[in-house]
Amino acid sequence: MARRAGIRATDIKTTLAALKESGLTPCALDTLPDGGMRWHFVPLKASEEDDIDREIRENEDRWSKSS
Numbered sequence: 001m002a003r004r005a006g007i008r009a010t011d012i013k014t015t016l017a018a019l020k021e022s023g024l025t026p027c028a029l030d031t032l033p034d035g036g037m038r039w040h041f042v043p044l045k046a047s048e049e050d051d052i053d054r055e056i057r058e059n060e061d062r063w064s065k066s067s
Helices: 009-021 048-066
Strands: 028-031 037-040
């Protein structure tokens, strides 16, 4: 079985510098099972739980103001 390619800190720094030089600002990095990198440039969408948590907080705020 072939050995998986490793990611070195210098690989990440070099790639990050090139991306920033091109005007791109990544917000997350995934390391893939095959040793590759996947950069995310858009913040991940809030999960449905976050929406529910927000609604609960808004309702609690509304209820506390009305009492």
